[in-house]
Amino acid sequence: PCRFLLPLRIAEQESKARIHLLEIIQTAKRLDRILVLPRAGKSRLGLCFRWSFEAYYDEDLLQTVLQQEGVRAVTQEAFKHWLDSSPSERLTRGQLVSLASKAKSDSTGTVIFGDDNGLTVSVDTKPIQTQDPRLPGCFRDRFGMLLSGDFIPLSIYPSLLLSKSLKRQAIGEEFVSIFGREDIRNASRSRVSPDDEPEVLMLDWDMRHPIYSQPFIGSITYSPLLEHLAGKVSSPSSPYLMIHWRMESVSPDVLPDCAHALVDTISDLLLTSELGEGVQKVWFAGDYPVPISNHLYPPSSDRAPITTTIQNKSGTFRDFGEKHREAVDILVDAFREGAELDRWSITDLAAELLRMENGEVLDVHPDFMTDSGALGILDKMIGMNAAIFVGGSKRCGRTR
Structure with missing residues (x-):
């Protein structure tokens, strides 16, 4: 029979969520389940996002690696088609499994397994409903048929003692072994035999560190679409300097x-260093949400931006204000005529995308070009090809 591992939510934003997905791939392999690849959007991975997996990542290359490692994976679209075309007599039942770095305050489990040194397993006595807050918002409409009541939700988290060393201690093997434990199987089955297996494990992954002692042998690379766009936008034939400044959490x-x-x-890099030879353009990237053209040109200018829309590049950067604007004004002023960096131009992704849209037709959905995850990945790829890369210091920029 086909048995699946369906990630519902994956913690953290894109670059870290991608690492978590590699851990989930290892989990699927150890449990001998077919992984359902998550969807992507707003710099997140999970069940309900707008874009398919291949919008962010190279799915074909990943599938090649997975096949070599004996891991089976399907897209969410293929999984949904399989569900919808299943004969009525074929059971497809799901069990919700939450793995978190700490116990959740709203946990309702009353049957607890575990000791002071390892993982705690809470068998949730509260029946799961189609509009349950433990499930993503789109679940009822798309996958409500998986809720049969035969399998009781499991909430798994480290003991208080283990949580203090979670960053250093691998818990993956203990996590996988939980699914074969007779005591937990007995407690988490309702109306079915303890030997019965859910066809779909619905996984809520809320970890912050890897759980396996060794990383997955493969990697997840960005999509050919984003590779193509990054190359088009950055014009790598001429060298450039990239500033990457993350202001979030900085005073x-x-x-x-x-x-x-x-x-x-x-100034030191471009005026007094051989590193700056040939550099004509300076890229500004990071989590600052206002296009650089808003600072370069007054609203009355014919070069003023068509839109002043704030583009959120981070789902967690919310305390944005006048000091942030003042800081970018100081930077931009250094590139004005007569200033110390007036031999160079300063630009950003928003300005270069607008230039491209005016000059050629992009075969990309316009909404995708406002997705914070896509923009962040493009910034990252453009930064990797920079002749000079300047990041924020510990005092001035978020460094992790």
């Missing part, structure tokens, strides 16, 4: 001083 009061220090650093 706003220090940002103007940081901007002055950044200008000094760029």
Whole structure:
């Protein structure tokens, strides 16, 4: 019979979620289940996002690696088609399994397994409903048929003692062994034999660190579409300097001083260093949500941006204000006529995408070009090809 591992939610934003997905791939292999690849959107991975997996990642290359490693995987679209075309007599039942780095405050489990040194397993006595907050919002309409009541949800998290060493201690093998334990199987079956297996394990992954002692042998690379766009936008034939400044969690009061220090650093690199030879353009990237053209040109200018829409590049950067604007103004002013960096132009992804849209037809859905995850990946890929890369210091920028 076909048995699947269906990720519902995967913790953290794209770059870290991608690492978590590699851990989920290892889990699917150890449990001998077919992995349902998550969807993508807003720099997240999970069940309900707008874009298919291949919008962010190279699915064909990943499938090749997975086949070599004996892991089977299907897209969510293929899995949904399989469900919808299943004969009525074929059972397809799901069991919700949550793996978290700590116990959730709303846990309702009353049957607890575990000790002080390992993982705790809470068998949830609250029946799962189609509009249950434990499930993503799109679940009822798309996958409600998986809820049979035969399998009781499991919530798995480290003991208090283990949680203190979770970053260093691998828990993957213990996690996988839970699914074969007789005591837990007895407690988590309703109306069915303890030997019965759910056809679909519905996984809520809320970890912050890898759970296996060895990483998965393969990697997940970005999609050919994004590779193509990054190459088109950055014009790699001419070298450029990339500034990557993440302002989130930095005290706003220090940002103007940081901007002055950044200008000094760029001046040293471009004016007094051989590194800057041939560089004509400076890219500005990071989590700052306002296009650089809003700072370069006044609203009355014919070069003013068509839109002043804020583009959120981070799902967690919310405390954005005047000090952030002031810091970027200081940076931009250094590139104005008569200023110390006026031999170079400063640009960003929003400006270059607008230039491309005006000059050629992009075969990309326009909404995809406003997706925070796609924009973040493009910034990252463009940064990897930069002749010079300047990141934020510990005092001035978020470094992790």
